[in-house]
Amino acid sequence: MKRGIATMEKVHILDHPLLQHKLSILRDKNTGVKEFREIVSEMAALECYEATRDLPLKDVEIETPIAKGTFKALAGKKLAIVPILRAGLGMVDGILNLIPSAKVGHIGLYRDPETHAPVEYYCKMPQDIAERDVIVLDPMLATGGSASAAITFLKGYGCKHIKLMNILAAPEGIACIQKDHPDVDIYVAAVDEKLNEHAYIVPGLGDAGDRIFGTK
Numbered sequence: 001m002k003r004g005i006a007t008m009e010k011v012h013i014l015d016h017p018l019l020q021h022k023l024s025i026l027r028d029k030n031t032g033v034k035e036f037r038e039i040v041s042e043m044a045a046l047e048c049y050e051a052t053r054d055l056p057l058k059d060v061e062i063e064t065p066i067a068k069g070t071f072k073a074l075a076g077k078k079l080a081i082v083p084i085l086r087a088g089l090g091m092v093d094g095i096l097n098l099i100p101s102a103k104v105g106h107i108g109l110y111r112d113p114e115t116h117a118p119v120e121y122y123c124k125m126p127q128d129i130a131e132r133d134v135i136v137l138d139p140m141l142a143t144g145g146s147a148s149a150a151i152t153f154l155k156g157y158g159c160k161h162i163k164l165m166n167i168l169a170a171p172e173g174i175a176c177i178q179k180d181h182p183d184v185d186i187y188v189a190a191v192d193e194k195l196n197e198h199a200y201i202v203p204g205l206g207d208a209g210d211r212i213f214g215t216k
Contacts, residue, residue: 009178010178010182010183010184010185010186011174011178011185011186011188011191012050012051012185012186012187012188013188013189013190013191014046014047014050014187014188014189015189015190016046018046019043019046019047019189020189020190022039022042022043022046023043023167023168023189023190023205025039026039026040026043026167026205026211027203027204027205029206031211033211033212033213033214036211036212037090037212037213040090040091040094040139040167040208040212041090041091041093041094042094043091043094043167043189044090044091044092044093044094044095044137044165044167045094045095045097045098047165047167047187047188047189048094048095048098048099048135048165049098050187051135051163051165051185051187052079052098052099055074055075055077056074056075056077057072057073057074057075058072058073058074058075058076059071059072059073060072060073077133078103078128078131078132078133079099079101079102079103079132079133079134079135080102080103080104080105080125080126080129080132080133080134080135081095081096081099081102081103081104081105081134081135081136081137082104082105082106082107082125082134082135082136082137082150082154083104083106083107083136083137083138084107084108084109084136084137084138084146084147084150085106085107085108085109085122086108086209086212086213087138087139087140087208087209087212088136088137088138088139089212090139090208090212091137091138091139091165091167092104092137095135095137103126103128103129103132104126105123105124105125105126105129105134106122106123106124106125107120107122107123107125107150107153108120108121108122108123109121109146109149109150110146111143111145111146111199117145118145118146118148118149120149120153123153125154125157129154129157129158129159130157130158130159130160132159133161133162133163134154134159134161134162134163135162135163135164135165136150136151136154136162136163136164136165137165138150138164138165138166139166139167139168139208139212140166140167140168140169140201140204140205140208141164141166141168141169141170141173141174141177141186141188142169142170142172142173142195142199142200142201143170143172143173143176143195143199144172144173144174144175144176144177144180145176147164147166147173147176147177148176148177148180148181151164151177151180151181151184152180152181155181162181162183162184163184163185163186163187164177164184164185164186164187165186165187165188166186166187166188166189167188167189167190167208168188168189168190168191168192168201168204168205168208169186169188169190169191169192169201170191170192170193170194170195170201170202171191171193171194172194172195174186174191192204
């Protein structure tokens with residue numbers, strides 16, 4: 001086990017002190033919209049650092065101010081990030097700051113208030129999405145229904161290498177992804193206790209979308 005990453009089958013719990021500190025600020029009901037939004041973006045960047053640890057490298061010849069040498073650079077593997085609207089949008093900028101060449105797709109899913117099942121209302125993907133490694137973004141992995149539906153949709157587009165990045169998860173959501181998509185790695189800062197009767201994560205941090213966009 002790597003220091004800072006507790007790993008179970010395909011689930012990577014990123015317990016770095018900075019992530020845990022920032023997550024505690026997100027949990028606080030008194031944290032305002034501006035700070036909440038900024039920290040979601042910061043946490044996405046920190047998680048991206050671990051989720052992209054397996055990116056391939058190549059040798060490149062570079063001349064420094066002192067001498068020529070052979071150094072490492074990314075091997076040109078194409079990446080795409082796909083936020084699940086709307087809360088997933090809060091994680092996009094943090095990742096693009098690290099990987100500005102990544103393309104961004106969008107999939108809009110909302111949870112039916114009665115059945116809690118995901119309903120798609122929007123989708124727009126890069127034309128070459130099937131050729132790219134994809135990271136699906138959603139701050140909360142609650143029931144797992146929306147993330148599973150998004151991954152199913154991406155596989156329908158021909159995507160073969162998909163990762164899921166969340167800030168917080170419930171055991172039920174992880175179980176859903178592992179059942180529906182056992183090939184997908186999950187990167188998350190913490191796994192909480194359970195879901196309540198309204199399918200919110202307990203103790204959680206509330207509705208991430210509402211807190212990012214100030215709509216409640």
